[in-house]
Amino acid sequence: MNSGNAVNGEFARQEPWMREPTIPPKGNAPMNIVEIRNLTKNYPLGNTTVHALRGIDMDIPKGSLMSVVGPSGSGKTTLLNIIGCVDNATTGSVKVHDQEVTALSDRQLTNLRLNRIGFIFQTFNLVPVLTALENVEFPLLLQGGRSTSEVRAKARKLLAEVGLGDHEKHKPAELSGGQRQRVAIARALVTDPDLVLADEPTANLDSETGESILQLMQKMNDEFGTTFIFSTHDAQVLRYAKSVVRIHDGRLVEGS
Amino acid sequence: MNTILFFAYRNILRQKRRAFLLGTAMALGTCFLVLASSFVAGISQTLFDRVMTYVAGHTSVIVSDRGYLYRTALRGHADLKDDIEKLPHVKKVEETIGIMCRIVGLKKSDNAILIGVDLRKEYTKEELEEVKDNFPMVSGAFEDLSRQDVENPAVISKSKAEFLGIGMGEVMSARFQDSRGRMQVAKLTVIGIFQPSNAFMEAPLFVSLDRAKALLDIDSTDLVYLYLTLQDPKTNAVPTADTIQKMLAPRLAALPGRVEFGSKTENVVSAGIRSDSASRAAFGKLVALSSEWKGAVAVLPESVADRLGAKPGDTVKVVLGISRSGDPISDKVVVAGTWNPPSGSGDLVLLEEDLFQAARSFRARLPGDSGMAQVDAAKSVLDSLLSPQWKLMPRARTTDDVADQYRQIGAREWKSPVVAVRTMYEMGEQIIKLADALNLITLVAVLILFVVVLTGVVNTLRMTVRERTREIGTLRSLGMQARQVRSLFLVETAMLAFFSSLAGTALAFAAMVGLSRLSFPIEGNPLSMLLVRGHLVFVPGFLSTVGQILLVVGMSVVAAWGPAAQAAKLSPANALRHYE
Structure with a gap:
C-alpha cells in the first residue's frame, strides 16, 4: 500500500483522457505537499460579498496528519475544498504536489483529484445504489487500466483494512454511520492518494465511533505515510492530529 | 464505458x-x-x-379501340407481352379482359364486369394464397372455370348472386358487345361463389380468360389490356412504365389486300391516310383528288389502275380481311385518284383512315406479307400523313391527365387503336x-x-x-x-x-x-x-x-x-x- 510503489505503472495504464502532462508523476514528491500563499475566496451573496478566506498562507508537509480547527462558518470547508481542487481561489496561489492548481483546467483538476487526492465527507457521501465494495471500487474503475479482478482485490483489501471485510455486499443504507465512514475512508485511500481531505469526518458520528475513525486515519497515516488534513470544530478530537491550524473569520490564527 | x-x-x-x-x-x-x-x-x-393490383395494376398497358376499353385488342401483337414479361422487376403480367355487360339473373338484372382469369398460367404458392385471401370461396372453386361440361362456367360474388337471385349451377345470361363491335348474348353457368374480401371485389364476375377471349372474338395473337405486378412497385412502377412506353413506339400501319374491278383482281398492300382536316389538305396537295377524301375512298397506284382499267370516279371492290368463317369481306370504294408510289413501295393503295383502321381492328387479316416495308418506303413522300399502327398516348403524370386521356379516347379522336402506359400513381393518385x-x-x-x-x-x-x-x-x-x-x-x-x-x-x-x-x-x-x-x-x-x-x-x-x-x-x- 505504499503510495510510492506502483504509481508510475498506474499512470501509464490510465486512459488517454486521464493523461495530463501538467501533473507530475508520483514518487517525485516535494517536501510540502500543499503550499498556499495569500489565498482569498469571496462568495457573492445577493448584493454583498462573503469573504470566506482572507489571505491564507500555509505549507503542509508530506505525511502530515493535520487538523484545521475553527467554528462553523470560519472557512474550514472552503479551505479544504480549494486544497482538494473542487473549488477555485479568488486570488492567491495554491500548489498541490508542487502543481499550481489555480492555473489548471477543470479536466486537469478532475484528473488531479482522481489520481492524487482522496475525500472523506461529513455525511459520508457514499453512492446509495452501490454496495460497500462497489463504492470502494468506483474510483479505481474511473481510473481504468485495471482488470476487474485487480480492482476487486484491491477494494477488498482496503475494506478489510478498515474492518469491513464481511460487509462488502451491504448497501450504504444497511450500514451504521461509523461503518459508512469506514467505507468512505477505504474509498478515499483505494487510489493510493498522496493527500486525503476529510471535512468534519466525525461530526455525524457518536464520540466513540468518531474516535475509532480518527484512530483509523492515524493508523493509515502511520502505515502508509498518506497526508491527512481533517477539519473539525470539536476540540476533543485534536489529540489525534500531529499538527493543528486554527482558522477564524477566514484567517489563520494559529499554526502555519 | x-x-x-x-x-x-x-x-x-x-x-x-x-x-x-x-x-x-x-x-x-x-x-x-x-x-x-x-x-x-x-x-x-x-x-x-x-x-x-386488381384495379389498375402497378403498371398497365391499356389498349383501346373506337372508344372502347377492356374488350379490344391490338391485332397480331401478342409478342409485345412476351417482351414486357422479360423486363426487370416484372413479377407478373396478366392479360385483362373486362366485358361490360348486362347480366340477367332469375330475379333481377344488373350491370357487371365479366373478367377473364388465366387458368393455364402456373401460379406460385404466394399468388394462390393471395387469390384465396382476396376471393375466399363460399362454394365451388376457381379451378372449375375450366369445366367443359357446362356452358361458360362463371364465378360470382355472394352479394351479386343474391341480388340476381341465382345460385350454384344456375344459368344467367350476359349481353355485351364483342371486340368486332357486334352485340352478343351468352349463357353463363354459376360454378363458384366467393365472399368478397373488400368492396372492390363485389362487382366482377369471372370466366376463364380463354372463354372471355372467345366471347369477345380475340385470338391468341392479339394483345389485350395488360396489368403488371412489379417487385417494389413504389420504386419500379414509373421506370418500368417509361421503358414500356419506349418499347411501344408505333410503326406505320399496313394491311395486305386486293382490289377487284370488273373481272380483274390485283393483290396490293394498303396504307391509311389520316383523315383529320390538316392531313386531308396536305394529302390533297400531294395527290390530285377527284372527290372529297372522306368515307370509302382510295388512291390507287397508277400501275394497278392501269392493269385493272379503273380510273378516278370508278367504284372498285377492296378486300381488306376475312370473316370468322374465312370468307373475304369486301368494301365498295370510290377511286379518288391515282399516284406513283416511290421506289420500294410497290403497289401501295392509299385508303381513308377510318375504313383502313376499321378493317385492321374488326377483320382477320388476309394471308401474306404484312406490307410494312412498302409502307415504310412511302414515308419519304407521305411522311406524317400515313396512319400509324396505333396511337401511343403520352405518359400521363396525374389523375387529371388520365381523365383527359379517357375523355379523348371516349371522343374517338383517333381512328387507330390507342395504347397508353399507366402506373398506379396516375391511376390511383x-x-x-x-x-x-x-x-x-x-x-x-x-x-x-x-x-x-x-x-x-x-x-x-x-x-x-x-x-x-x-x-x-x-x-x-x-x-x-x-x-x-x-x-x-x-x-x-x-x-x-x-x-x-x-x-x-x-x-x-x-x-x-x-x-x-x-x-x-x-x-x-x-x-x-x-x-x-x-x-x-x-x-x-x-x-x-x-x-x-x-x-x-x-x-x-x-x-x-x-x-x-x-x-x-x-x-x-x-x-x-x-x-x-
Missing part, C-alpha cells in the same frame, strides 16, 4: 416507481408508434398489393394521396404524443439531477469528468428508453395480433377498402420497427441532453454544498 453502463443501470433501479412510470409512458408511446406505422403499412400494402395523408396524420399524432412523453423525460431528469446534485458533487470530487457525468445521465435515459421501447414493441405486436382477429362488416362499410376479409391488416417491418426503437431512444437522448449537460456543468463545490 462499462463503469458508466453499470452505474446507469443501478441508477435506473434506484427509483423503481419513477423509472416504471416514465418507462411505461415511453413503452406506450412506442406501442402507438409501431402500431400506427404497421397499420398504415398494412393499408399501404392493401392499397398497393391488393386494390391497386387519390388512393395514394389517401395513404400519404394517413401516413402524415399518423406521424403528426405520434409526434405530438412523443412531445408529451419527452416533456415527461425532461422534467423527470431535471428533478433527478436536482435530487442527485450532492451525489454529482461527490462523483466529481472522486474524479468523474464533467463529460462522464453527462454521459451517465444520457446512458441512463437511453437504457430506459431502449428497454421501454422493446416492451412497447412487444405490446404493439400483441395488440396487432388481437386487433387483426377482430372482424368488421364489409358491406356498407366505407372503410371496407382498408380491410382484408373484414379484418384489419398490420404489416410491421423489421427495419421500420428497429428504426422506430432507435427513433424513440434517439429522441429521448436528445430530450435528456439539456438536463444532462446541466448536471455536467455543476461546480463540484456548489454541488457538495447543495441541500434540498
Whole structure:
C-alpha cells in the first residue's frame, strides 16, 4: 500500500483522457505537499460579498496528519475544498504536489483529484445504489487500466483494512454511520492518494465511533505515510492530529 | 464505458416507481408508434398489393379501340407481352379482359364486369394464397372455370348472386358487345361463389380468360389490356412504365389486300391516310383528288389502275380481311385518284383512315406479307400523313391527365387503336394521396404524443439531477469528468428508453395480433377498402420497427441532453454544498 510503489505503472495504464502532462508523476514528491500563499475566496451573496478566506498562507508537509480547527462558518470547508481542487481561489496561489492548481483546467483538476487526492465527507457521501465494495471500487474503475479482478482485490483489501471485510455486499443504507465512514475512508485511500481531505469526518458520528475513525486515519497515516488534513470544530478530537491550524473569520490564527 | 453502463443501470433501479412510470409512458408511446406505422403499412400494402393490383395494376398497358376499353385488342401483337414479361422487376403480367355487360339473373338484372382469369398460367404458392385471401370461396372453386361440361362456367360474388337471385349451377345470361363491335348474348353457368374480401371485389364476375377471349372474338395473337405486378412497385412502377412506353413506339400501319374491278383482281398492300382536316389538305396537295377524301375512298397506284382499267370516279371492290368463317369481306370504294408510289413501295393503295383502321381492328387479316416495308418506303413522300399502327398516348403524370386521356379516347379522336402506359400513381393518385395523408396524420399524432412523453423525460431528469446534485458533487470530487457525468445521465435515459421501447414493441405486436382477429362488416362499410376479409391488416417491418426503437431512444437522448449537460456543468463545490 505504499503510495510510492506502483504509481508510475498506474499512470501509464490510465486512459488517454486521464493523461495530463501538467501533473507530475508520483514518487517525485516535494517536501510540502500543499503550499498556499495569500489565498482569498469571496462568495457573492445577493448584493454583498462573503469573504470566506482572507489571505491564507500555509505549507503542509508530506505525511502530515493535520487538523484545521475553527467554528462553523470560519472557512474550514472552503479551505479544504480549494486544497482538494473542487473549488477555485479568488486570488492567491495554491500548489498541490508542487502543481499550481489555480492555473489548471477543470479536466486537469478532475484528473488531479482522481489520481492524487482522496475525500472523506461529513455525511459520508457514499453512492446509495452501490454496495460497500462497489463504492470502494468506483474510483479505481474511473481510473481504468485495471482488470476487474485487480480492482476487486484491491477494494477488498482496503475494506478489510478498515474492518469491513464481511460487509462488502451491504448497501450504504444497511450500514451504521461509523461503518459508512469506514467505507468512505477505504474509498478515499483505494487510489493510493498522496493527500486525503476529510471535512468534519466525525461530526455525524457518536464520540466513540468518531474516535475509532480518527484512530483509523492515524493508523493509515502511520502505515502508509498518506497526508491527512481533517477539519473539525470539536476540540476533543485534536489529540489525534500531529499538527493543528486554527482558522477564524477566514484567517489563520494559529499554526502555519 | 462499462463503469458508466453499470452505474446507469443501478441508477435506473434506484427509483423503481419513477423509472416504471416514465418507462411505461415511453413503452406506450412506442406501442402507438409501431402500431400506427404497421397499420398504415398494412393499408399501404392493401392499397398497393391488393386494390391497386386488381384495379389498375402497378403498371398497365391499356389498349383501346373506337372508344372502347377492356374488350379490344391490338391485332397480331401478342409478342409485345412476351417482351414486357422479360423486363426487370416484372413479377407478373396478366392479360385483362373486362366485358361490360348486362347480366340477367332469375330475379333481377344488373350491370357487371365479366373478367377473364388465366387458368393455364402456373401460379406460385404466394399468388394462390393471395387469390384465396382476396376471393375466399363460399362454394365451388376457381379451378372449375375450366369445366367443359357446362356452358361458360362463371364465378360470382355472394352479394351479386343474391341480388340476381341465382345460385350454384344456375344459368344467367350476359349481353355485351364483342371486340368486332357486334352485340352478343351468352349463357353463363354459376360454378363458384366467393365472399368478397373488400368492396372492390363485389362487382366482377369471372370466366376463364380463354372463354372471355372467345366471347369477345380475340385470338391468341392479339394483345389485350395488360396489368403488371412489379417487385417494389413504389420504386419500379414509373421506370418500368417509361421503358414500356419506349418499347411501344408505333410503326406505320399496313394491311395486305386486293382490289377487284370488273373481272380483274390485283393483290396490293394498303396504307391509311389520316383523315383529320390538316392531313386531308396536305394529302390533297400531294395527290390530285377527284372527290372529297372522306368515307370509302382510295388512291390507287397508277400501275394497278392501269392493269385493272379503273380510273378516278370508278367504284372498285377492296378486300381488306376475312370473316370468322374465312370468307373475304369486301368494301365498295370510290377511286379518288391515282399516284406513283416511290421506289420500294410497290403497289401501295392509299385508303381513308377510318375504313383502313376499321378493317385492321374488326377483320382477320388476309394471308401474306404484312406490307410494312412498302409502307415504310412511302414515308419519304407521305411522311406524317400515313396512319400509324396505333396511337401511343403520352405518359400521363396525374389523375387529371388520365381523365383527359379517357375523355379523348371516349371522343374517338383517333381512328387507330390507342395504347397508353399507366402506373398506379396516375391511376390511383387519390388512393395514394389517401395513404400519404394517413401516413402524415399518423406521424403528426405520434409526434405530438412523443412531445408529451419527452416533456415527461425532461422534467423527470431535471428533478433527478436536482435530487442527485450532492451525489454529482461527490462523483466529481472522486474524479468523474464533467463529460462522464453527462454521459451517465444520457446512458441512463437511453437504457430506459431502449428497454421501454422493446416492451412497447412487444405490446404493439400483441395488440396487432388481437386487433387483426377482430372482424368488421364489409358491406356498407366505407372503410371496407382498408380491410382484408373484414379484418384489419398490420404489416410491421423489421427495419421500420428497429428504426422506430432507435427513433424513440434517439429522441429521448436528445430530450435528456439539456438536463444532462446541466448536471455536467455543476461546480463540484456548489454541488457538495447543495441541500434540498
